[in-house]
Amino acid sequence: MTAIDLSARPEFERAPEDFSNQGAVERPLPLWERAWNSTAVRRAVLLVLLALVWEVYARLLANPLLFPSLTETLEAMARDLESGILIRRTLTSLNVLVLGYAAGLAIAAVFTTLAVSSRIGTDLLATLTAMFNPLPAIALLPLALIWFGLGVPSLVFVIIHSVLWAVALNTHTGFRAVPETLRMAGRNVGLNGIRYVALLLIPAAFPAILAGLKIGWAFAWRTLIAAELVFGASARQGGLGWHIFEARAQLETATVFGGLLVVILIGLTVESVIFRAIEARTVNRWGMQR
Amino acid sequence: MEAGAIAAAARGAAGAQAMPAPLVSARGVTLQYRTPQHIVTATWRVDFDVLPSDRFILLGPSGCGKSSLLKAVGGFLPPVEGRLTINGRPIVQPGPDRMMVFQEFEQLLPWKTVLGNVLFPMRATGRFRGREAMERAQDVIARVGLAKFADVYPHMLSGGMKMRVAIARAMAMEPDILLMDEPFAALDALTRRRMQEELLGLWDQLRFTMLFVTHSIEEAILVGSRILVLSPHPGRVCAELNAEAFHHGNVDQAAFGALSKRIHRLLFEDRGTAE
Numbered sequence: 001m002t003a004i005d006l007s008a009r010p011e012f013e014r015a016p017e018d019f020s021n022q023g024a025v026e027r028p029l030p031l032w033e034r035a036w037n038s039t040a041v042r043r044a045v046l047l048v049l050l051a052l053v054w055e056v057y058a059r060l061l062a063n064p065l066l067f068p069s070l071t072e073t074l075e076a077m078a079r080d081l082e083s084g085i086l087i088r089r090t091l092t093s094l095n096v097l098v099l100g101y102a103a104g105l106a107i108a109a110v111f112t113t114l115a116v117s118s119r120i121g122t123d124l125l126a127t128l129t130a131m132f133n134p135l136p137a138i139a140l141l142p143l144a145l146i147w148f149g150l151g152v153p154s155l156v157f158v159i160i161h162s163v164l165w166a167v168a169l170n171t172h173t174g175f176r177a178v179p180e181t182l183r184m185a186g187r188n189v190g191l192n193g194i195r196y197v198a199l200l201l202i203p204a205a206f207p208a209i210l211a212g213l214k215i216g217w218a219f220a221w222r223t224l225i226a227a228e229l230v231f232g233a234s235a236r237q238g239g240l241g242w243h244i245f246e247a248r249a250q251l252e253t254a255t256v257f258g259g260l261l262v263v264i265l266i267g268l269t270v271e272s273v274i275f276r277a278i279e280a281r282t283v284n285r286w287g288m289q290r
Numbered sequence: 291m292e293a294g295a296i297a298a299a300a301r302g303a304a305g306a307q308a309m310p311a312p313l314v315s316a317r318g319v320t321l322q323y324r325t326p327q328h329i330v331t332a333t334w335r336v337d338f339d340v341l342p343s344d345r346f347i348l349l350g351p352s353g354c355g356k357s358s359l360l361k362a363v364g365g366f367l368p369p370v371e372g373r374l375t376i377n378g379r380p381i382v383q384p385g386p387d388r389m390m391v392f393q394e395f396e397q398l399l400p401w402k403t404v405l406g407n408v409l410f411p412m413r414a415t416g417r418f419r420g421r422e423a424m425e426r427a428q429d430v431i432a433r434v435g436l437a438k439f440a441d442v443y444p445h446m447l448s449g450g451m452k453m454r455v456a457i458a459r460a461m462a463m464e465p466d467i468l469l470m471d472e473p474f475a476a477l478d479a480l481t482r483r484r485m486q487e488e489l490l491g492l493w494d495q496l497r498f499t500m501l502f503v504t505h506s507i508e509e510a511i512l513v514g515s516r517i518l519v520l521s522p523h524p525g526r527v528c529a530e531l532n533a534e535a536f537h538h539g540n541v542d543q544a545a546f547g548a549l550s551k552r553i554h555r556l557l558f559e560d561r562g563t564a565e
Contacts, residue, residue: 179394179396181392181394181396181397182396182397182399184364184366184384184390184392185390185392185397185398185399187366187384188364188384188385188386188388188389188390188411189386189389189410189411189414189415189463190384190385190386190414190415191414195414199414200399203399203401204399204400204401206401282401285443286400286401286443286445287400287443287444287445287446288400288401288445
């Protein structure tokens with residue numbers, strides 16, 4: 001057998017084939033496909049489907065005392081909106097919520113600063129978190145009632161407890177995950193102390209911090225509603241939890257559903273409007289999260 | 291004394307010509323770092339002098355402490371023995387007079403655009419402000435050929451482009467010395483060659499001083515004007531050589547090959563006698 005001489009293959013050159021009559025290289029997607037690519041559209045479609053399922057099931061059941069339909073719920077909500085009671089109660093709840101959330105974040109910031117600046121601070125945070133994070137905030141309500149009595153301070157106390165540990169834990173985990181190269185890049189330009197935390201650590205750990213803020217928000221909201229259900233209207237007027245509790249006592253099931261719906265809607269809005277906007281403007285834009 | 295011998299050798303090499311005062315000077319520098327179980331000696335009594343507008347290379351196999359030396363000059367790792375000075379002052383902490391360019395692409399702040407990244411050290415240190423900082427940033431970004439990408443976030447750039455931003459960010463500060471820790475090691479061969487040429491081009495314009503760590507003999511000869519060859523475990527000085535004459539245009543010449551062989555021999559064949 002003779003060896004084949006591979007170098008005997010001829011070389012060639014040729015001009016690329018003409019593409020100019022094939023239309024554009026980039027063509028826009030059809031409209032429905034573009035719409036379907038939008039998260040908002042897909043989620044809205046899901047919401048409408050869920051609402052439809054509710055309405056159909058409730059009409060088949062035909063028992064408004066146990067399971068009112070969506071239209072009945074919306075009617076009850078409209079009545080409460082018109083009388084202004086629903087708005088007042090929502091505002092009362094939100095007011096307490098914002099107070100507790102902000103205080104929780106401030107205390108979390110103090111704890112995390114301690115934890116990043118010293119080893120003993122880290123141990124303190126780790127121990128406290130391990131002790132208190134698994135403890136349901138609502139379990140502290142009896143104690144809060146003894147200390148602060150019926151009223152806003154008790155609610156704020158339990159909300160702080162539900163926000164603090166989740167946020168501090170996440171923020172601290174995020175800080176520890178900041179790559180060494182980024183840290184050195186920061187210290188190289190002479191950053192230290194609070195400027196180092198503010199200009200380097202916080203943006204670098206922002207995905208974890210944001211996750212902590214979201215978890216903290218959800219914990220705060222559910223703790224607040226639960227606490228209001230337990231001791232109802234304490235101050236001058238009750239919040240959404242009290243609204244639900246009161247309606248149940250009067251067997252106005254549609255109003256109970258209306259109250260729950262408001263709780264859900266506020267949760268949805270904060271999650272998919274406020275947090276979503278923060279995400280889009282920060283971590284998504286920076287390519288830290290997809 | 292070793293230090294005295296080096297100073298004498300430097301005087302001898304320079305002949306009657308007076309050499310400028312060294313910018314960075316290391317005398318008997320021993321570096322150690324701690325792992326959870328051990329204390330590791332990275333370098334042992336290393337001496338060298340970096341003169342103004344030197345392209346000074348730290349060359350050696352892995353484990354010779356060349357990156358530790360660079361970190362020590364950067365102020366991140368204090369020497370346990372010996373003296374390390376910049377402009378005659380001892381180096382005690384990191385500072386913007388010694389801007390560092392790291393090997394990793396992830397040294398840019400992901401939450402800032404290219405322009406923001408270049409502006410960041412100028413504004414954070416307060417060294418340049420307002421219009422002046424902006425003009426400097428735009429100028430240096432244009433110099434590294436990224437003017438079109440000034441408003442782009444780092445995650446949209448290729449590795450070579452990120453490296454250019456890192457270099458631009460460091461240069462905009464007009465540091466006394468530019469510290470480069472194997473900046474091109476993670477790039478593909480073609481991009482690496484282009485970056486080496488660009489770096490040399492920038493040096494031709496600006497004549498900045500740099501301290502450059504590499505484990506590639508070829509890169510050391512191409513980029514450097516003077517090469518410090520280190521032995522491994524721990525890092526000790528093997529030689530200091532001149533490489534001013536070599537560039538991409540004469541890689542194929544005999545003298546280039548000879549220097550390359552000489553360094554190769556220093557690194558790999560004399561290990562027994564160097565102890």
